[in-house]
Amino acid sequence: MKIECLRRLRGPNVYLSRPAVVARLCLEDLAGVETSDVTGFTERLLRAMPGLSEHHCAAGAPGGFVSRLRNGTYFGHVTEHVCIELSQLIGRDVSFGRTVGTGQAGAYDVITECPVDESPESRVPGELVRAAIGLVCEVHGGSVPSARVLAERLAGLAALAEREATGPSTRSIIAAARRRGIPVERFDDLSLVRLGWGHRRRLAWAAMTDRTSAVGVDIAGDKHVTRRLLDSAGIPVPAGGAAAAAAEAVQLLRELGAPVVVKPRHGRQGRDVALHLATPGEVSRAFAATGGEAVVERQLDGRDYRVLVVAGEVVAAAERIAAHVVGDGRATVAELVEQANADPRRGLGHSRALTRIVLDDAAERVLRRQGHSPGAVLADGEVVWLRDTANLSTGGTSRDVTDQVHTDVTRLCQRVAALVGLDIAGIDLRLPDIGAPLAPGDEPVTSGVIEVNAVPGLRMHLTPVHGRPRDVGDAIVRAMFPGGSDGRIPAVAVTGTNGKTTVTRLIAHLLSGSGMRAGMTTTDGVVIDGRTIQVADATGPRSAQMVLGDPHVEVAVLETARGGLLRRGLGYDWSDVGVITNITADHLGQDGLESIEDLAHVKAVVAERVRDGGTLVLNADDPWVRSLVDRPRVRADRKRLVWFGLDGTNPVLSEHLARGGAAYVLHDGWLVQATGARRTPLLRLADVPGAYGGAALHVAANTLAAIAAARALGARPESLADRLGEFDPSVENPGRGTLFRIGDVSVFVDYAHNPAALAATLRTLHRLWGAERCVAAVTLPGDRRDDLLAASAQVLADGVTRVVLYEDSDPRGRMSGEVSALVEREMRARRRQSTVVRADGYRDAVAGAVRLAAPGEVVLVIYEKWAPMRAWLAELGAVPAGGAPVVASFAGWPSTAPGATRQVARRLTGSPARG
Incomplete structure (x- = not known):
């Protein structure tokens, strides 16, 4: 059994509303083998992982999975459950899993949930699947890993997950944002997160925001500058100065008097800070540890406090207690440290509530000063300190004192944060009691501010060892998003089989006419406020995030295609408006889609992810679209339903x-x-642009869908006609029903690649020119199933009698010429008198089709890529027709516009109607 490929669904998807990972497994020798075929497999597996006995599986109750094991199930399904159990055992709380066949013998997709805030680049999901495969194969082979071996494997997986996880500070901000409904996007495996969308979006990196002053950070990062700035403002700070040499540090000791503190001028997290220094030798050694730039200060009396100020308000305070152990009369100091580190709250770095205590040289120096060593046995109740500094990063603990802070201290900390210029500041104080009023500012200072921290750690407030936890992440989010804002901008999601790009462009055009800067993703690229910033097929989650993360965008209009949805999931959690244009046969045979019903299931995700109270715009003329409202996950009763139709x-x-x-x-x-x-x-x-006087009825449907979406977001009905009149399809929707002239021949260029789209386009041409006056230069994509290509060929045979076929430059897995041969065969079988020519590439095809056309006729050009086709048409002398086809007669008009033939003819040609 092996992993063939692994992909991450970063947002809501066809399986569930949360991120997931899809591992395609090739079962190899285990293909077709069931667990009941392997003697003793179930018992061995349960010995290795007894927690599997609690898995529900399809039974909906504990023990359901064990029943499946005993009755017989395939090994892809077993791997799914083992993967989920491994995840739970390392503290990664997920529960959803599913195993589905891929249509290939012995190949299965194993889908497992991912934590919503796990990095999209995380290695953990893949390692969990590999570990699950290894364990299943081992048990299948007759072995059961020992508890020790399994514990080692789990420890390695847990360590990887912990390294990739956000720290407590970032995690608290993410959690607070999600409770408010604010969208959160994490960047890679960093603690940098984006909160909100578009022009409302904000950035946070731990306890630092995009509004944190760089000057304030630099001031706080230089302890000497901080001390001088605060001293000049009358803030009580310890006397001291900077030293660039050991002799200068010793001289400051003499001037200040013992005891003094020596700390790195630009240090952080209490590293290389030395307290209780009284002799020149101690000061010289402490200076050497700082690396050459130090601050020497008179040591203040009192307890060690940290006050957190957010947006000018004190939101939390904690007393910090240095790392220490308490004797029991039996254990050594080293053993007591080991016991303390066994606390599951302690870990390496800052990933957990507390940091492990390290018995290093600094700890041993502090022990020696107290007359102890790591091997000393402490008396029962005896407290021994292991650090002078009370930082959590060196093993310290905290006690919440927020409710005890005296108003004098509150005002002092507010002033300090404002003086330094920080929106979020951690202010370190030495005070006899944080609940007592401050003494008058007489010299010498015996208590006061000892440090100001930019990007302060939040752990001590979130999970104090003693006292009430404080939701300081929420305080930061409230400061970033005042007034209860959810940080969102209006978002429209557009999906369907045909018309998606046109509808997306029309919606963006209509909304930008309302004064909103629109960001848009389509098959052709990403557009921000009318400017293309990326040329690509931009209908997946990455492109959606590009728009939603742009600080200039005020409304997002996102074409959301099948491929991105299946392979990567949605690029957003909710939309305000969802539009589904139609659902017809296309892309079947790809990504596990075998029927239109499968396709409808994928498109339904867009409908499901319209927020409660949002608007769902659906095509009433399409039976598959109509069926979506009956799906339980769509919850149509919670949305405003708007239909459009012809x-x-x-x-x-x-x-x-x-x-x-x-x-x-x-x-x-x-x-x-x-x-x-x-x-x-x-x-x-x-008067609808691109509808050619009403001949292109599918354009009318697209326009109705766009109007419905724009109105749902507040576009005024009286402005719609004017704004639509300003839409120039040849510029704003190129390659979708775009008309050119080459001499006396019209060239109609479109991107129709499936039977329904080809039929709609040909109906338009028939209404304008008549069925006998159409020639076509056509390519069809090779990744369509044979029956869909055959259906397209039959539509062509019914619609045109002269066709030039050519191949896409990318055959998409087929042999060269294979698609053209299939289409030609099907066309001739459908209409024997058809003229079918095969050309070598799009250049020969278009030129050949134009030669086949008589004056006044039209050439339909179906292209693969717009840019090279547009360039070739220019070489051939094609000029935009401005909506006026060269026609000899009008073949007929839709019944919805009776008597309009003569009027429309005059409008299109500028002359009396002919014919």
């Missing part, structure tokens, strides 16, 4: 409007907003 007599529309609902429909040649019994005409069909 058939005003559709029973779905009629019933919806009878209940007072809203819809956008085509009626008597107009795009109409309907609410209950009220009808508001918005725009004549003949």
Whole structure:
């Protein structure tokens, strides 16, 4: 058994609403083998992992998985459950798993949940799957790993998970943001997180925000500058000075008098800080440890306190207690330290509530000063200190004293944070009692501020050893997002089979006309405020995050395609508006999709992730789209449902409007907003850009969908017609029904790659030119199933009699010429009198099709990539037709615009109607 590939679904997906990892397993020799076929397998597995007996599986109760094991189940399913159990054993709290067949013999996709804040780049999911495979294979082979071996494996996995996890400070901010509904995106395996979207987004890195002053950070990072700045403002600070040489440090000892503190000028976390120094030798040695730049200060009396100030308010305070052990009359100091480190709250670094105590040289020096060594046995109740400094990073503990802080201390700390210029500051104090009023500022100072910390650690407040925990992460989030803001901008998600890109572009155009800076993702790239910033197929989660993370964007319009959804999940948690254009046969045979029902299941994710109270815009003319409202996960009753459609007599529309609902429909040649019994005409069909006077009915459907989405976000109906009139399809929607002229021949360029899209495009051409006056230069993608290619070929055979076929530059897994041969065969079988020519590439195909066309006829060009096709058309002398096709006659018009033929002809040609 081995992993064939592993992919991360970073957001909501077809399996669940949280991130997941999909591991494709090749069972190899275990293919077709069930657990009941292997004698003793179930018992051995349960001996190794007894926690599996609690797994529910499909039974919905503990023991369900054991029943499956005994009755027989495949080893991909076993690997799924072992992976989940391993995850739980290392403290990674996940419960969802699923195993599905891939259609290939012996290959299964094992899907397991991932913690929502785990880095998208985390190695943990892959290592867990590998460990699960190893264990299953070992047990299958007749072995059971010992408890010691299993513990070692788990320890390695736990250590990896801990290294990749965010620290407590960042974790508290993320948790507070999520409780407020603020979107959170973590960058790689760092503690840098983005909270919110677009122009409302904020950045946080531990207890530092994008508004934290760089000057304030630099001041706090220089202990000498901090002390001088505060002293000049009348803040009580210890007397002292900077030393660049040991002799200068000793001279300060003489001037200040013992005891003194020596600390690195630019140090942090209590490293190389020495207290209780009284002799020149001690000071010289302490100076050497600082690396050459030190601050020497008179040591203040009192207890060690840390006060946290956020946005000018004191939100927490803690007394910090240096690392120590308490004797029991039996254990040595070293043994007591080992016992203390066995506390599960202690870990390495800052990943847990407390840090492990280290018996290093610094600890031994402190012990010697107290007359002890690591091997000394302490009397029962005797307290021995292991550090002079009370930092949690050196093993210290904390006691919450927030409710005891005297108003004098509060005002002092507020002043200090403001003087240094920090939005978040940790202020270290030495005071006899934080609950007592401050003594007058007489000299010499015996208590006061000893340090100011930028990016202060929050652990001591979040999980104090004694006292009440303080949700300081929430205080930081409230300061970043005042007034209860959730940090979101309006977001529209657009999916479907055909029309997605056009609808996305139309929505962005309409909303930007309302004064909003729109960010947009489409098949062709990422656009921010009208400027393309990336040219690519940008319909996946990475591109969505590019828009949502841009600080200029005020509204996001996100084309969301099947491929990105299946392979990487959604790039966002919720949208305000979801649009589903249609669901027809395409991409079947890919990514496990075998039917339109499978495709509908994928598209439904966009409907499911419309927030409660948001708007779901659906195509009433499409049966598969209509079926989505009945899916339990869609929860249509919690959303505002808006339909659009071309058939005003559709029973779905009629019933919806009878209940007072809203819809956008085509009626008597107009795009109409309907609410209950009220009808508001918005725009004549003949005036819709790119609809060619109404010949392109699918463009009318796309426009209705876009209007519905824009209205859901507040676009005014009176401005829609003007704004739509400003939409230039040749510029803002190039390659989607774009019309050119080469001499007396029209060239109609479109991106139709499936039967439904080809049929819609050909119907448009037939209405304008007639079925006998159309030529086509066509390529179809090789990654479509043979039956879909055959269906496309049959549509072509029914729609045109002269076709030039060519191949995509990327055959997508097929042999060169294979697609063209299949299409030609199917076309000839459908219509024997068809003229079908195969060309070598798009250049020969287009040129050949133009030669086949007579004056006044049209050439339909289906392309693979827009940029090279546009360049080749320019070489051929093609010029934009400006919406006016070169026609000899009009073949007929939609029944929704009766009597409009002559008027539309005049509008398109600028002359009296012909024919």
